[in-house]
Amino acid sequence: MEQAERMAQAKRHTAQATRSSIFFKKLRRYRALFIMMIPGFLYLIINNYLPMFGVMIAFKDINYAKGILGSDWIGFKNFEYLFMTTDAYIITRNTILYNGSFIILNTVFAIAVAILLSEVRRKLAARFYQSIILLPYLISMVIVGYLVLSMLSVESGYLNLNLLPMFGMEPISWYFEPKYWPYILTIVQLWKATGYLCVIFLAAIIGIDHEYYEAATIDGASKWQQIRTITVPLIAPTITIMTLLAIGRIFYSDFGLFYQVPLNSGPLQPVTDVIDTYVYRGLMTLGDIGMSSAAGLYQSLVGFVLVLLSNYIVSRRNKENALF
């Protein structure tokens, strides 16, 4: 009896020992691989994980004298202040309306241009067109700010001094008139970003088997019918994925577009302020860390939920295309 118990115990010990020794052996075997990953993980900790824990700033009254950790906890006060003002409503509305219309317009334009590109028979010409249409995507938003300024500058812009007089119109103080900016920003965004989506859709169109079109041509289908019944349905998965990915990021704006292009002009803020510019201004210009970190966490959390949600929808349609 006692012996049996002792034997069982010994067995357990050896099992444990072998298990841990296997583990250590494995660790030794893979030591080099683990060492390789150190710089990368160290970086992700500094650049990504520390800030994730740093979101607690939103629940604190930051006082530089006391340090980040030493500052007093104030619960949801920062959020109360943020949502009591109309700011929260305005920046959320602007962010969603702008990004929502960008998603729709970009997709429609990019599909149209991609289909047209695939119709260009001379390959050299097609490549030339594609490079030029993609060019705006390559340059930085600062440069875009200059390009827009050369058009809209009040004293010397092309529009005020050359285009508007042609139609007998008075000069417009573009950078002080909010009503034009939803259109200006949409046009600039479309100009800059269409090329990117177009490249993606074109890659999908090129992947379509040519035989479909040959068969359709034999059956006497017109070009328009072919586009409607072959091209669009076959690139639909790509369209869906790109759209859902964009919806997952609808709470994040292109900071440069909303900051550089309107030249950070105060009178325009009601129509150009989005969550990203609000957070930036709170932190860098107003020094209102509480408000700005609350808005930032609001963005991160809603953004997180939207990414999960849109990915869930993608994965239900097609597991292959899901991000995870």
Place this chain on the structure above:
Amino acid sequence: MKTNDMNQPVVHAIFIILVALCLFPFVLLFMSSITEESAIVKNGYSFWPSEFSLEAYKYLWMQKSAMFNAYGITIVITIVGTFVGLLISALLAYPLSRRDLPIKGILSFLVFFTLLFNGGLVPTYLIYTEVFHLKNTLMALILPGLLTNGFFILLIRTFFANSIPVQIIESAYMDGASEFKIFYRMILPLSLPILATIGLMLTINYWNDWFNGLIYVTEPQLFSIQNLLNRMLVNIQFLQQNNLGNQQMAVNPPMNSVRMAMAVVGILPLLLIYPFFQKYFVKGLTIGAVKG
């Protein structure tokens, strides 16, 4: 067998309009930079210089030390950032691509999670400035963009896992090669296509980056070309006020054209080499979208 084509002249006509729309702003920018200042004041920026002048470029040449300094900063951060970023990415992606790595699932998730959630600007800024004291350092222009998040790592990992046969790695290991040797003698050479593509994307990101300079750098000596342009956009007088350039300056610099000339100088290098890398640029964009 030929399919029916769209009416080619019509298609080309549409593209000529689109191409023109894409290029016009650049043409306006360039033409404005070579227009006589008084003509700009009178007629505004226009597509054809009513009075041709290189004054703006002469003025910039007088300020060349500021321009060269900014270009120097941009070149340094671009080269260092791209190289270190690629190295760290590849070193992290390779072990994660190995099916036999212990706790691979957890580690991959840690990389992946950075794509889903981020702390946002405020905590990131405070950690870089208050904890690591990177304000007004060259590091502040390099560090934030190295990996940004785990996206490129996952792309490289997929490439490693799909295109490098496990048998090669195993037989090399059996022959006594160390993991590091396998990595730099076999994996890196075999994965040049993906590394070149990602390297190009990193290069463009660093070259175009103005955001990190905007929030982390207030010292004009540390401005990259994008940051210099950024300041000049809001404040034309920036070069003069900060005495960045030569002391002997024009009394009345032709500011309207100088501004545009600055922007031309800022994009010129990118435009000049664009024809040579646009093929790889397109490739980089599509592998990024059609995920790994």
